[in-house]
Amino acid sequence: MTRVSRRNLFAGAGGGLALGAAAGFGAAHAVGDDTTAARDAVDLTRSYDFYTGDHQAGIATPPQRHCIFMTFDMVDGVSAADLQVLLARWSAAIAQLMAGEPVGQVEPVRSGAVGTDTGEALDLAPASLTVTLGLGPGLFDDRFGLASKRPKLLEDLPALPSDQLRPGTTGGDLALQACADDPQVAYHAIRDLARMGKGVVDTGWTVMGFGRASAGAGQSTPRNLMGFKDGTRNIEETADLDEHVWIDDDPAWAGGTYWVVRKIQMNIETWDADDVADQQQVFGRTKVEGAPLSGRVEHDEPDFSATKDGAPVIPPTSHVALAAPENNGGTRILRRGYNYTDGINELAQLDAGLLFVGFCNDPASFIKLQTRLGTSDRLNEYISHIGSALFVAPPAPRRGHYLGEALFG
Numbered sequence: 001m002t003r004v005s006r007r008n009l010f011a012g013a014g015g016g017l018a019l020g021a022a023a024g025f026g027a028a029h030a031v032g033d034d035t036t037a038a039r040d041a042v043d044l045t046r047s048y049d050f051y052t053g054d055h056q057a058g059i060a061t062p063p064q065r066h067c068i069f070m071t072f073d074m075v076d077g078v079s080a081a082d083l084q085v086l087l088a089r090w091s092a093a094i095a096q097l098m099a100g101e102p103v104g105q106v107e108p109v110r111s112g113a114v115g116t117d118t119g120e121a122l123d124l125a126p127a128s129l130t131v132t133l134g135l136g137p138g139l140f141d142d143r144f145g146l147a148s149k150r151p152k153l154l155e156d157l158p159a160l161p162s163d164q165l166r167p168g169t170t171g172g173d174l175a176l177q178a179c180a181d182d183p184q185v186a187y188h189a190i191r192d193l194a195r196m197g198k199g200v201v202d203t204g205w206t207v208m209g210f211g212r213a214s215a216g217a218g219q220s221t222p223r224n225l226m227g228f229k230d231g232t233r234n235i236e237e238t239a240d241l242d243e244h245v246w247i248d249d250d251p252a253w254a255g256g257t258y259w260v261v262r263k264i265q266m267n268i269e270t271w272d273a274d275d276v277a278d279q280q281q282v283f284g285r286t287k288v289e290g291a292p293l294s295g296r297v298e299h300d301e302p303d304f305s306a307t308k309d310g311a312p313v314i315p316p317t318s319h320v321a322l323a324a325p326e327n328n329g330g331t332r333i334l335r336r337g338y339n340y341t342d343g344i345n346e347l348a349q350l351d352a353g354l355l356f357v358g359f360c361n362d363p364a365s366f367i368k369l370q371t372r373l374g375t376s377d378r379l380n381e382y383i384s385h386i387g388s389a390l391f392v393a394p395p396a397p398r399r400g401h402y403l404g405e406a407l408f409g
Contacts, residue, residue: 040219040220042065042127042128042181043128043181044124044125044126044127044128044181044182045125045126046126046127046128047098047099047100047126047128047129048061048098048128048129048130049098050091050094050095050098050099050131050396050397051095051396051397051398051399052396052398053395053396053397053398053399054255054395054396055246055255055256055257055395055396056130056132056133056256056393056394056395056396056403057098057130057131057132057396058130058131058132058177058178058179059132059245059257059259059334059336059359059393060216060241060245060334061128061130061179061216062216062217062218062219063179063212063214063215063216063219063336063338064127064128064129064130064179064180064181064186064212065180065181065183065210065211065212066179066180066181066182066183066186066209066210066338067177067178067179067186067207067208067209067210067212067338067355067357068177068178068186068187068189068190068206068207068208068209069175069176069177069178069206069207069209069261069355069357070175070176070190070194070203070204070205070206071136071171071172071173071174071175071203071204071205071206071389072172072173072174072175072176072194072197072201072202072203072204073138073172073173073174073201073202073204074139074143074144074173074174074200074201075199075200075201075202078199078200079144080144080145080146080408082200083139083144083200084404084407084408085200086196086197086200086201087133087402087403087404087405088402088405089196090133090176090193090196090197090402090403091133091397091401091402091403092402093192093193093196094131094133094189094193094403097129097131097188097189097192097193098126098129098130098131099126100124100125100126100129102117102119102121102122103116103117103192103196104116104117105117106118106119106122107119117192118188118191118192118195120184120187120188120191121184121185121188121189124182124184124185124188125182125185126180126185127180127181127182127185127186128179128180128181129178129179129180129185129186129189130177130178130179130180131176131177131178131179131189131193132176132177132179132259132393133174133175133176133393133394133403133404134174134175134176134177134259134391134392134393135154135173135174135175135391135392135393135394135404136171136172136173136174136175136389136390136391137150137154137155137156137171137390138171138172138173139173139174140154146407149252149406149407151247151250151252151253151256151258151392152250153250153258153362153363153364154258154363154390154391154392155363155390156171156390157260157363157366157367157388157389157390158367160367160370160371160374160385160388161370161371161373161374161375161380162370162373162374162377162380162383162384162385163374163385163388164384164385164386165385165386165387165388166386166387168204168205169205169263169386169387169388170205170387170388170389171204171388171389172204172205172389172391173201174201174391175259175261175389175391176190176193177357178190178193183210187208190206205263205387207263207338207340207355207387208340209337209338209339209340209355210338210339210340210341211223211338211339212336212337212338213230213231213337213338213339213354213355214230214231214234214335214336214337215230215231215232215234215236216234216236216336217236221290221298224337224339224354225266225268225339225341225352225353225354226266226268226271226279226283226382227279227287228279228283228285228287228290229285229290229298230335230337230354231335231337232285232290232298232299233324233325234334234335235332235333235334235335240332241334244332244333244334244360244361244365245257245333245334245359245360245361246361247361248361249361252406253392253394253395254395255395255396256392256393256394256395257334257359257360257361257392257393258359258360258361258362258363258390258391258392258393259357259358259359259390259391259392259393260333260356260357260358260359260360260363260366260389260390261355261356261357261387261388261389261390261391262355262356262358262385262387262388263340263353263354263355263356263385263386263387263388264353264354264355264356264383264384264385264386265351265352265353265383265384265385265386266352266353266354266382266383267381267382267383267384268349268350268352268353269349269350270381270382271382274382280293281293281315281318281378282318282319282378282379282381282382283318283319283320283379284302284314284315284318284319284320284321285320292314292320293313293314293318294306294313294314302314302320302321302324304316304321304324304326304327315378316376317376317377317378318377318378319373319377319378319379322372322373322376322377323369323372323373328368328369328372331365331368331369332360332365333358333359333360333365333366333369334358334359334360335356335357335358336357336358336359337354337355337356337357338354338355338357339352339353339354339355340352340353340354340355353383354383359393363390394406
């Protein structure tokens with residue numbers, strides 16, 4: 001459900017940056033046609049309704065251009081009532097933010113008063129902002145008496161092949177994901193929600209994402225920082241979402257989903273030194289078109305039985321072959337990734353990669369896929385999984401209610 005906020009009166013040329021899907025350059029490759037441009041056009045006046053009473057926005061919503069992900073840990077000594085009040089306040093604030101409204105006074109009437117909204121999005125349109133809440137396994141320990149409310153499949157992820165997790169970039173009691181087509185709108189949402197949580201939660205680890213790295217329904221396929229199209233076979237159909245994403249076997253959490261977050265560092269400079277022919281063998285797709293090596297265009301179905309000179313056309317250790325549902329018993333997850341950069345690392349090399357975000361109705365789906373990929377994927381030579389967390393995203397509330405309300409009934 002979408003609607004236009006009254007704040008579109010302020011929308012204009014200063015509405016924010018819009019990073020499009022990467023376009024190739026060269027005599028043999030056109031930038032794109034009018035159909036592609038129209039499909040990916042950004043309407044900064046669009047807003048989404050928070051109170052759907054169904055699934056939270058920011059999961060199956062068409063991915064926006066920018067994302068900020070932040071985790072939070074409960075402060076020692078706070079109570080279940082403190083948590084309940086925070087979730088209620090956050091829910092009310094998220095509803096206002098998604099509507100393009102401030103969360104309080106920017107310029108208080110009373111002299112000397114501190115503003116309740118920081119003001120940096122005051123003159124900006126809603127930019128399709130969505131804010132999604134996740135609850136981590138640790139929230140259901142002995143601190144708040146919520147053990148009996150724990151979703152039955154919510155546990156910390158086990159150690160997985162290719163894990164090189166760093167201290168300070170794992171787990172979290174709570175998580176917020178703000179996605180928008182204007183980076184300042186996304187930043188404002190996370191900033192003001194974090195301010196509201198002071199004294200109840202401490203901020204954890206954060207990733208600032210840009211240039212969506214997965215496709216939603218009706219969107220052209222974007223590219224990751226390795227230059228390859230990402231998300232060609234992502235889930236789009238409602239029937240597939242019902243089968244693979246939304247929880248339906250745990251009545252208290254029906255309409256919610258399990259939410260996997262991985263921070264994946266790419267060895268960009270090593271990758272850039274590899275020849276393109278080998279890069280295509282790593283992915284199992286062509287770099288410009290994104291076609292499977294067995295096909296001609298991007299959306300051709302991969303033929304994993306095709307051979308040439310006695311060898312598989314798509315290498316069995318390629319990323320496409322190992323991740324394909326037909327090679328994993330039909331296992332699928334909804335991907336919603338973003339590129340990220342942390343600038344330059346201690347070796348004076350580019351520090352960048354992928355914020356992998358995935359949603360599924362059984363975390364075993366991700367564990368199965370990542371175990372397979374982490375063991376055999378040729379891409380592992382160029383990536384490291386340095387951050388990891390699992391959350392449950394509760395269903396969206398109806399008007400007059402708040403996220404996670406069922407925990408306190």
